[in-house]
Amino acid sequence: MITEISENFYRITLPMPFRLRHVHAYALVEDGQAALFDAGMLMPGAGQKLEADLAGIGLSVADISDIYLTHTHTDHCGLAGWIQEKSSARLHLSDEARQMYDHFQQGEDLIARARLFYARRGLPVRDVEAIVEEIEDLRGRIPRFDVATPLRDRETRRFGSRAFEVIFTPGHAAGHVCFFFRDEGLLLAGDHILPYIAPSLSPTIGDEVFQPLASYLESLAAVEKLPVSTVYPGHGNSFNGVHERIHEIRDHHALKKDMLLKRIGARPQTTFGICEETIRAVADDWEKFMALNETYVYLQQLKQEGVIREGMAGKTVVYSVV
Numbered sequence: 001m002i003t004e005i006s007e008n009f010y011r012i013t014l015p016m017p018f019r020l021r022h023v024h025a026y027a028l029v030e031d032g033q034a035a036l037f038d039a040g041m042l043m044p045g046a047g048q049k050l051e052a053d054l055a056g057i058g059l060s061v062a063d064i065s066d067i068y069l070t071h072t073h074t075d076h077c078g079l080a081g082w083i084q085e086k087s088s089a090r091l092h093l094s095d096e097a098r099q100m101y102d103h104f105q106q107g108e109d110l111i112a113r114a115r116l117f118y119a120r121r122g123l124p125v126r127d128v129e130a131i132v133e134e135i136e137d138l139r140g141r142i143p144r145f146d147v148a149t150p151l152r153d154r155e156t157r158r159f160g161s162r163a164f165e166v167i168f169t170p171g172h173a174a175g176h177v178c179f180f181f182r183d184e185g186l187l188l189a190g191d192h193i194l195p196y197i198a199p200s201l202s203p204t205i206g207d208e209v210f211q212p213l214a215s216y217l218e219s220l221a222a223v224e225k226l227p228v229s230t231v232y233p234g235h236g237n238s239f240n241g242v243h244e245r246i247h248e249i250r251d252h253h254a255l256k257k258d259m260l261l262k263r264i265g266a267r268p269q270t271t272f273g274i275c276e277e278t279i280r281a282v283a284d285d286w287e288k289f290m291a292l293n294e295t296y297v298y299l300q301q302l303k304q305e306g307v308i309r310e311g312m313a314g315k316t317v318v319y320s321v322v
Helices: 046-055 080-086 095-104 108-120 125-140 212-224 242-263 271-280 285-304
Strands: 002-006 009-015 022-030 033-037 064-068 090-094 149-151 156-159 162-168 177-181 186-190 230-233 308-313 316-321
Touching: 009 046, 022 230, 064 080, 090 095, 108 125, 108 316, 125 285, 162 212, 212 242, 212 285, 242 271, 242 285, 271 285, 271 316, 285 308, 285 316
Parallel strands: 033 064, 064 090, 090 149, 186 230
Antiparallel strands: 002 009, 009 022, 022 033, 156 162, 162 177, 177 186, 308 316
């Protein structure tokens, strides 16, 4: 489905197999060419859906001259390589997003580090291997693409007669950016701010410096200062009232963090032990993966705040209250 959101500016809704069932790309059109903001997911029928929607406004994939990525999660960048095969599209993303992309192309090294990371979180072997399968599936949905230029925080880019600002918003992903069209108050938010759910937060395996929750909350504050009138997210409907939504998301994370803290006692527990009840109640391996990642993110934030301590019990990492 293609919908005009502003003059010569379109939202294209593409399929994805995960819980949200859809992902949005946005096409800015001028002089017979299009800049595409995010590129959907590589899956059967998605490319054909993009072709059909563009045909509805008299264009084709070959007319895409530029691709701007909010981040390199598979549902936002998966079709980028396919589009470049059919066009001369230049691709633009942050250096951090490029590093995340390279990280997922590391094959057996990535899998080995993932096995070690999740085993150290206390997961049983079966659950570790289920997570490895999920990571392998994600890797298979991100084909190779070529990068033309890196995006810089607060820089202004132009496409035709329109200008837009690049706003760095790490948190949901280390290299996440939003695109702000100041003249219209229009924010292409990717997965930074969603209308119905709080965006998921996950660790970057092998990067102990990046703190997803702290970074995400700082990024919310950066967007809060912008004169945004309408948010166009990567999933769900567009919405107004960005300040109210930011307040709701902050409250959500504060509540979840406090609830997790109440589960931690003086006896050291692994990440898996702390969230085992939640994970066992979920049948889907992907949802288990996300629940474990979220628990780890909150534990790292609580450790940074000095209210819990981290230690080792054999080969596993454990946590206890201070």
